[in-house]
Amino acid sequence: MHKSASGSTLGPGGLDLTQAFFKPIANADPPSTTKQHNKISVIGVGNVGMAIAQTILTQDLTDELVLVDTNADKLRGEMLDLQHAAAFLPRTKIHASTDSSITAGSDLCIVTAGARQIAGESRLNLLQRNLSLFRAIIPPLVRHSPATTLLIVSNPVDILTYVAWKLSGFPSNRVIGSGTNLDSSRFRFLIADHLDVNAQDVQAYIVGEHGDSSVALWSSISVGGVPVLSFLENQQIAYEKETLENIHKSVIDSAYEVIRLKGYTSWAIGYSVANLARSILRDQRKIHPVSVLAKGLYGIDGEVFLSLPAQLGRGGILGVTNIHLNPEETQRLVDSAKTILQVQTQLGI
Ligand SMILES: NC(=O)C1=CN([C@@H]2O[C@H](COP(=O)(O)OP(=O)(O)OC[C@H]3O[C@@H](n4cnc5c(N)ncnc54)[C@H](O)[C@@H]3O)[C@@H](O)[C@H]2O)C=CC1
Numbered sequence: 001m002h003k004s005a006s007g008s009t010l011g012p013g014g015l016d017l018t019q020a021f022f023k024p025i026a027n028a029d030p031p032s033t034t035k036q037h038n039k040i041s042v043i044g045v046g047n048v049g050m051a052i053a054q055t056i057l058t059q060d061l062t063d064e065l066v067l068v069d070t071n072a073d074k075l076r077g078e079m080l081d082l083q084h085a086a087a088f089l090p091r092t093k094i095h096a097s098t099d100s101s102i103t104a105g106s107d108l109c110i111v112t113a114g115a116r117q118i119a120g121e122s123r124l125n126l127l128q129r130n131l132s133l134f135r136a137i138i139p140p141l142v143r144h145s146p147a148t149t150l151l152i153v154s155n156p157v158d159i160l161t162y163v164a165w166k167l168s169g170f171p172s173n174r175v176i177g178s179g180t181n182l183d184s185s186r187f188r189f190l191i192a193d194h195l196d197v198n199a200q201d202v203q204a205y206i207v208g209e210h211g212d213s214s215v216a217l218w219s220s221i222s223v224g225g226v227p228v229l230s231f232l233e234n235q236q237i238a239y240e241k242e243t244l245e246n247i248h249k250s251v252i253d254s255a256y257e258v259i260r261l262k263g264y265t266s267w268a269i270g271y272s273v274a275n276l277a278r279s280i281l282r283d284q285r286k287i288h289p290v291s292v293l294a295k296g297l298y299g300i301d302g303e304v305f306l307s308l309p310a311q312l313g314r315g316g317i318l319g320v321t322n323i324h325l326n327p328e329e330t331q332r333l334v335d336s337a338k339t340i341l342q343v344q345t346q347l348g349i
């Protein structure tokens, strides 16, 4: 069987199976072409790439999903395994190739390729290994999809988002790092667990580096619309600063703990990135803490990408929220930027 020029399936002797299978409807208009066709490419089909791919499929976020990896057998195996679930999933065309030209015309390119941490290793330690991969991955990707939005996941995500921005030549609104969207989910889970409420009712952000210098924005946390710290203070209910510090420390330790226990993290980053893909492709205008070019914002100097609450839509980053930070939070955010810049300046990019 092969395809005709119009895309219908041809059987033996050139018989058009699509036409043979369906009776034509008299006086029918040709199929509408007004629907937006979405194409997402995922580069790197390891633990993280596949968790993202399968969440995108189950959540019906795209018409076409493309997988790219340098490991041809693993790549074809993953593609077939997903294709074999077609009877249980929304209809999505799934393709895979080691050749990045298959990504041509992507609306969103999600980059997860690269080395991951071993137990106890920091994200920043991965930089040299993943930098050389990015030099090979990003230029062809943007050549094939000049209007795409790049969503970077590989670590260290903030610096690699900067690298992708430089290598792509794209405007900064179309180069986004998954950043602390994941850390903020971990934060919301821990607060919800502490207060015995639903994590979806907790509004709370971790900003700054997706890593050890991240910053918890305690002053703006609310649960069900109630600002938590000012409520406790108004009610003269005592709380220990140490309890807050311990919750933030648990957020920072989360990835280290999961990596020590199972070798890698995957499910939460899969949901986190699919959540970002939905906001971008469906033009949701939702606010997510993601890695953005932060130069000139909140007293940050220098070309550095780190997470700030930003509005996401079809054009990528639509704007950065003007959230209130207290002086301590502002200082910690500036320090987080310096931590990233110290490593970044050694790159010579
Ligand atoms: N930003 C975040 O919140 C998170 C980031 N990560 C990062 O994601 C990255 C991937 O982690 P895992 O999937 O667990 O690693 P993995 O080792 O399971 O998969 C990496 C994949 O990249 C592929 N690859 C290597 N070079 C490539 C190239 N030039 N082109 C295409 N594919 C290539 C490998 O063949 C492999 O399949 C790591 O850098 C990890 O630290 C992981 C979890 C969360």
Ligand SMILES: CC(=O)C(=O)O
Residues within 6 Å of the ligand: 123, 155, 182, 255, 265, 269
């Ligand atoms: C590995 C990593 O960056 C994470 O799970 O947060």
